[in-house]
Amino acid sequence: MSTGRRRSAGGMGPDIVVEVAWLYYQDGLNQKEIADRLGLSRATVVNHLQEARAQGLIRITLTSxxxxxxxxxxxxxxxxxxxxxxxxxxxxxxxxxxxxxxxxxxxxxxxxxxxxxxxxxxxxxxxxxxxxxxxxxxxxxxxxxxxxxxxxxxxxxxxxxxxxxxxxxxxxxxxxxxxxxxxxxxxxxxxxxxxxxxxxxxxxxxxxxxxxxxxxxxxxxxxxxxxxxxxxxxxxxxxxxxxxxxxxxxxxxxxxxxxxxxxxxxxxxxxxxxxxxxxxxxxxxxxxxxxxxxxxxxxxxxxxxxxxxxxxxxxxxxxx
The missing domain is CATH 3.40.50.1360 (Rossmann fold)
Structure with a gap:
């Protein structure tokens, strides 16, 4: 995954949603780090994370x-x-x-x-x-x-x-x-x-x-x-x-x-x-x-x- 690459203004396809979710939840990057890596605005990263949750792509489990x-x-x-x-x-x-x-x-x-x-x-x-x-x-x-x-x-x-x-x-x-x-x-x-x-x-x-x-x-x-x-x-x-x-x-x-x-x-x-x-x-x-x-x-x-x-x-x- 290259650093600093730019995404198109749309950038709302399912692939980018999954990628943002992976970087945030699996790799532990924060929203600014993801925005810088993918060439997105921080607001767009937030929207992608919200979309991932809405689609059920993310399962958060707290241990008992x-x-x-x-x-x-x-x-x-x-x-x-x-x-x-x-x-x-x-x-x-x-x-x-x-x-x-x-x-x-x-x-x-x-x-x-x-x-x-x-x-x-x-x-x-x-x-x-x-x-x-x-x-x-x-x-x-x-x-x-x-x-x-x-x-x-x-x-x-x-x-x-x-x-x-x-x-x-x-x-x-x-x-x-x-x-x-x-x-x-x-x-x-x-x-x-x-x-x-x-x-x-x-x-x-x-x-x-x-x-x-x-x-x-x-x-x-x-x-x-x-x-x-x-x-x-x-x-x-x-x-x-x-x-x-x-x-x-x-x-x-x-x-x-x-x-x-x-x-x-x-x-x-x-x-x-x-x-x-x-x-x-x-x-x-x-x-x-x-x-x-x-x-x-x-x-x-x-x-x-x-x-x-x-x-x-x-x-x-x-x-x-």
Missing amino acids: PAFVQHGLARALCDRFGLRAAYVVPDEGLDVEERFRRVVTGGALWLPMLLAPGDRLGVAWGRTIHDLAEALEPHSIPGMTVLQLVGSMATPYGFTSETCSTLLAQQLGARCVNLHAPAILSRPALAAELRNEPIIRAQLDQLLTVNKLLFSTGTALPDSHIVLSGLATPGDLERNIAKGAAGVICGRFVNAEGQPIPDDMEERMIGIPLGHLVGLEMGILVTPGHDKVAPSIAAIRGGYVSHLVTGASVAEAMLVA
Whole structure:
């Protein structure tokens, strides 16, 4: 590669984008050095680097030790008896930026927690959906992803089975979706549907999960469980009166992570919460301060062995 060569004024073809990206990320040259070497303006170099990222030519991976050995990660493990925690910096970020950073951290860490033959049960919601979108494609032999709660629409424009399907695609895994509504109007109708052979076979497969990926929901009026139509405002008010502190896989739980008895459980189609306690691994993704209390409840209830969160949320959990 000659020094000081000039590029044409256009210089925007795919070859120059790749060359600039290689010099910056692989050879370690700074933007001025690249501009001088290729005879470009520094602004053009910046544009080429942005184009390389936009085209997916660049994959930046941060190694997990920096995050699992973070002081706050160790403190969370000590305080709550977790096996590991992954804490990303989030100081000074707004709510949406904090959410995006934690979800990206979860997507980077998840493949390291999975093994051939795993049967990963997944909940639904924006956190899991966006984590699946952020996940780089992998191929884990014999992997199965299972949808833990029946189908419903969400306020974000996707259905619950989209989460499990997308995650399975990214992991090169087999997908087992639950082809039934998440909740029905009457307990008798739900019991009848659960006994249908196809649904029964799918429900039986859910009982074989060995790892869980989820995010807790809140017991607030704007909770995902209400916005999705799974629970009515009356259901929410009734369960709050019974001590609801959060939501796990569509079920209200109290501050100790124990399911709250309610006829909602009798009307739901999905895995009973008791089967998600004490699994080989429970991976909880907590992107916001509104989920501090529900996340602590999930940990107390025995659903969590691994936690992904931001530094400010970790600090809030430690003093709660």
